[in-house]
Amino acid sequence: MTGEIKRMIDLIIEKRLNGYEVLKNTTRTKLIIKGFNPDRWTSQSEDDPAKIAELKQIARDMGIEL
Amino acid sequence: MASSVEQAVDDIKGQFGEISPNLVLFFASSRYDPALISRGMHDAFPGAQVIGCSTAGEIASGRVLKDAIVAMAFDERTVSGVACSVVTDVTSPDSLMGAVREIEEKIGAPLRDLDFRKYVGLILIDGLSGAEEHVMDRLGDLTNVVFIGGSAGDDLKFQSTYVYLNGEAYTNAAVLALLKPVGEFGIIKTQSFRPLGITLVPTKVNEERREVIEFNNMPAAVAYARALGVSVEEAPKRFMHNPVGLVTGDDFFVRSPRKIEGESILFYCMVKEGMDLALLESTDIVADTRKAVEEKVRQLGGASALINFHCILRALELEEIGHNEAYGSIFADIPTIGFSTYGEEYIGHINQTSTMLLFK
Numbered sequence: 001m002t003g004e005i006k007r008m009i010d011l012i013i014e015k016r017l018n019g020y021e022v023l024k025n026t027t028r029t030k031l032i033i034k035g036f037n038p039d040r041w042t043s044q045s046e047d048d049p050a051k052i053a054e055l056k057q058i059a060r061d062m063g064i065e066l
Numbered sequence: 067m068a069s070s071v072e073q074a075v076d077d078i079k080g081q082f083g084e085i086s087p088n089l090v091l092f093f094a095s096s097r098y099d100p101a102l103i104s105r106g107m108h109d110a111f112p113g114a115q116v117i118g119c120s121t122a123g124e125i126a127s128g129r130v131l132k133d134a135i136v137a138m139a140f141d142e143r144t145v146s147g148v149a150c151s152v153v154t155d156v157t158s159p160d161s162l163m164g165a166v167r168e169i170e171e172k173i174g175a176p177l178r179d180l181d182f183r184k185y186v187g188l189i190l191i192d193g194l195s196g197a198e199e200h201v202m203d204r205l206g207d208l209t210n211v212v213f214i215g216g217s218a219g220d221d222l223k224f225q226s227t228y229v230y231l232n233g234e235a236y237t238n239a240a241v242l243a244l245l246k247p248v249g250e251f252g253i254i255k256t257q258s259f260r261p262l263g264i265t266l267v268p269t270k271v272n273e274e275r276r277e278v279i280e281f282n283n284m285p286a287a288v289a290y291a292r293a294l295g296v297s298v299e300e301a302p303k304r305f306m307h308n309p310v311g312l313v314t315g316d317d318f319f320v321r322s323p324r325k326i327e328g329e330s331i332l333f334y335c336m337v338k339e340g341m342d343l344a345l346l347e348s349t350d351i352v353a354d355t356r357k358a359v360e361e362k363v364r365q366l367g368g369a370s371a372l373i374n375f376h377c378i379l380r381a382l383e384l385e386e387i388g389h390n391e392a393y394g395s396i397f398a399d400i401p402t403i404g405f406s407t408y409g410e411e412y413i414g415h416i417n418q419t420s421t422m423l424l425f426k
Contacts (some may be wrong), residue, residue: 030206031317
């Protein structure tokens with residue numbers, strides 16, 4: 001399977017923005033610092049279970065329901 | 067430059083005049099006893115939240131200083147609300163959450179619910195704790211409010227650094243301050259580097275030691291030296307002028323190499339495996355900073371105050387090339403305080419950067 005990581009990253013960014021587009025860069029930077037560069041994941045990226053678990057934890061830490 | 071804490075505090079109090087501050091921010095050389103300076107400043111301004119830290123150099127409007135204390139007072143015309151707390155152990159997630167909850171209780175709302183356009187946070191953190199990344203990461207999870215600040219210094223002794231809150235001095239700690247400015251505010255993150263078009267990807271790291279063991283599947287020191295076309299022995303001489311930057315779109319967050327150990331490189335900042343790190347080359351700090359400040363002041367339509375968290379490595383470079391006066395002159399027309407930090411905070415932990423908070 002592919003694309004789950006990209007979907008999760010996009011959802012985290014979308015929910016974090018809460019409509020404020022100006023927060024997009026900040027949120028992307030936070031994810032890059034955590035090791036998830038949104039530009040490096042695509043709909044063709046393999047669903048790595050370890051990375052998916054990491055992203056689930058990041059979402060929880062940010063108070064976001066995926 | 068006062069010789070005693072008492073003289074210094076009296077001098078500051080005199081210069082503040084009749085203002086009734088709700089917040090006093092100060093940065094003090096490590097030559098001043100931490101307990102005495104924190105107590106002295108607090109006692110001088112009993113109606114205010116008084117926060118500060120030890121430094122590796124100070125900045126006041128138009129001047130770059132050493133062995134000094136600089137301070138700035140805010141009153142209700144500038145900051146309508148301020149809530150402070152201390153993270154007594156920066157290595158403990160529970161301690162951080164305790165400090166966050168204390169601020170939330172004081173303002174009566176979770177940080178998560180605050181309007182990032184109306185609030186801004188300050189953070190002053192122990193510069194030798196190695197814990198800045200974790201603290202900034204967690205704060206960034208909890209809120210969209212920007213926390214900006216610096217890592218405390220100790221005049222390059224690298225023994226102990228202190229943060230100050232309301233008369234107490236803390237080490238291995240951080241002070242958080244949540245501010246509600248009355249008017250607009252702006253943030254600057256400026257660094258003086260350009261990418262060389264070479265990417266180093268850490269392929270083996272020890273995050274807690276801020277250690278890169280391998281870049282591009284090669285011993286880190288070898289890969290770094292090869293990228294610059296120098297020998298491993300010569301590589302440390304290039305650290306200051308050729309750090310690396312975590313690429314974040316059009317911008318980058320600088321990570322500065324500290325030393326070579328075996329074939330690893332130890333950094334002043336954590337890096338993770340798989341990050342794209344651009345090899346950088348230094349540019350003109352004075353010109354770049356002047357441009358960044360002028361642009362932000364123009365955007366804001368003026369600046370009534372500026373707080374500058376200025377990396378010690380930038381300060382050392384400016385001193386080495388005799389540009390301290392030129393750097394200080396950038397801030398001559400804006401009421402400014404700042405200090406030379408052991409690291410800068412903005413979204414994350416950064417090196418060789420200045421982060422600044424400006425008030426319209």
